Amino acid sequence: MSQYYNPRRTKNKFSPESTEPFALSRSKIDLFLECPRCFYLDRRLGVGRPPGFPFSLNSAVDKLLKKEFDIYRAKASAHPLMAKYKIDAVPFKHDNLEDWRNNFVGVRFLHKKTNFIVTGAVDDIWEAPSGEIMVVDYKATSKEGEVSLDAEWQDGYKRQMEVYQWLLRQNDHIVSNTGYFVYCNGISDKEAFDAKLEFDVKVIPYKGSDDWIEEALIGAKKCLLLDEPPKESESCDYCLYREAVTEVMPKKKSVGTASLW
Numbered sequence: 001m002s003q004y005y006n007p008r009r010t011k012n013k014f015s016p017e018s019t020e021p022f023a024l025s026r027s028k029i030d031l032f033l034e035c036p037r038c039f040y041l042d043r044r045l046g047v048g049r050p051p052g053f054p055f056s057l058n059s060a061v062d063k064l065l066k067k068e069f070d071i072y073r074a075k076a077s078a079h080p081l082m083a084k085y086k087i088d089a090v091p092f093k094h095d096n097l098e099d100w101r102n103n104f105v106g107v108r109f110l111h112k113k114t115n116f117i118v119t120g121a122v123d124d125i126w127e128a129p130s131g132e133i134m135v136v137d138y139k140a141t142s143k144e145g146e147v148s149l150d151a152e153w154q155d156g157y158k159r160q161m162e163v164y165q166w167l168l169r170q171n172d173h174i175v176s177n178t179g180y181f182v183y184c185n186g187i188s189d190k191e192a193f194d195a196k197l198e199f200d201v202k203v204i205p206y207k208g209s210d211d212w213i214e215e216a217l218i219g220a221k222k223c224l225l226l227d228e229p230p231k232e233s234e235s236c237d238y239c240l241y242r243e244a245v246t247e248v249m250p251k252k253k254s255v256g257t258a259s260l261w
Contacts, residue, residue, distance in 0.1 A: 012043075013043065013044065013045070014043045014224045016224070016225055019115075021110055021115050021116065021117045022115060022116055022117065023116075023117045023119060024043075024116040024118055024119070024217075024220065025106075025118075025119050025120065026106075026118075026119065026120035026121075026160060026164070028042070028043060028220075029118070029159075029163060029213075029220065030156055030159055030160070032216065032219065032220040032223060033159070033216060034236070035233045035235075035236040035238065035239060036219075036223050036230040036233070037229050037230045037231065037232055037233055037236070037239055038238055038239065039220065039223060040223055040224065040226065040229045040230060041229060044224050044226075045229070049238055055140075057140065058139075061138065061140040061199075062123060062138050062140070065123070065124075065138045065182060066101070066123070066124065066138075069091045070091070072090065072091050073090070073091035073092070073093055076090055076093070077090060078090050079091065081182070081201065081203055082126070082203075084203075085203045087126070087180070087203070088128055088129060089126040089128050089129075090126065090127055091124065091125075091126055091127070092124075092125040092126055092127040092133050093127075094125070097125070100121065100122050100125075101121055101122060101124075102121060103121045105119075106119040106120050106121035106122075106167075107119065107120055107121070107122060107164065107167040107168060107171060108167070109167050109170040109171060111170075111217055113214075113217070113218060114217050114218060114220070114221040115221075116220075116221065118163075118167060118170075118217070120160075120163050120164050120167050122135060122136075122137070122164050122168075123136055123137050123138045123182075124136035124137075124138070124182075125168075126180070128176070131174060132174045132175070132176050133168065133173055133174065133175055133176065134175075134176045134178060134179055134180060135161050135164045135165050135168065135175065135176075135179035135180075135208075136179060136180045136181075136182060137157065137160065137161055137164075137179065137180075137181050137182070138181075138182050138184070139157065139181055139182070139183045139184065140183075140184045140185075140186070140199075141183070141184070141186065142185060142186030142187075143185060144188075146185075146202070147183040147185045147200075147202055147204070148204070149181065149204055149206060157181065158206060158208065159212075161179045161181075161206060161208050162208040162209060162210045162212075162213065164179075165177070165179060165208050165210055166210035166213045169210070177207050177208055177209070178205050178206065178207050178208075179205075179208055180203050180204065180205055180206070181203070181204040181206060182201065182203055183201070183202045183203070184199040184200070184201050185199060185200045185201075186198070186199055187199065187200060
């Protein structure tokens with residue numbers, strides 16, 4: 001077994017017999033919507049999908065943007081991007097902001113119908129003069145042409161923002177339906193690298209709706225209470241891979257690795 005990846009976990013597995021609240025992150029809600037079988041294998045049986053490679057450059061952009069907006073947060077003044085895009089707001093000050101931005105804490109809410117503690121870590125929050133707050137998410141890429149939210153795979157970005165909006169509302173905040181994506185697009189057509197990467201930065205508004213979240217949470221709970229995993233999803237690459245491997249693997253006991261070398 002790889003020293004870097006262990007697919008079997010014993011922590012944070014759902015148990016139908018337990019009465020303790022069960023932590024369910026924003027990303028796991030999205031996993032349920034994407035593939036109930038993979039969700040069940042992950043949260044109920046403790047067998048997760050192989051992790052993707054970390055996007056270190058994206059993480060660096062996130063970190064630098066947070067530092068930059070924090071400068072204006074301390075001054076209670078608008079960032080130049082807000083003026084450029086005519087957004088009447090300033091970065092939001094709150095005692096819990098650092099926890100809300102921490103991946104291991106995040107904004108949290110106990111959903112009593114399911115006994116889930118729903119969590120999600122925001123990138124930023126802006127505040128209008130009225131006191132209404134706006135969820136902000138940072139994204140980084142490098143592509144030709146203008147960035148947008150038109151691709152089907154970006155629906156996950158939109159659901160991500162909607163979960164954050166819902167979580168903040170459950171914590172008694174007045175939250176605008178309109179959030180913003182600060183989208184940084186790396187410029188790749190410069191004459192030389194010169195040890196620096198420049199970005200075009202675009203602020204994209206998105207009007208969210210959290211109407212789907214209640215039904216998704218109830219569906220996720222019903223899924224975890226099943227005695228067996230749901231059937232394979234025809235649109236899930238992971239399910240298709242597992243099925244293909246099962247079909248071609250010999251039924252007899254596998255040969256030990258040591259005997260192959």
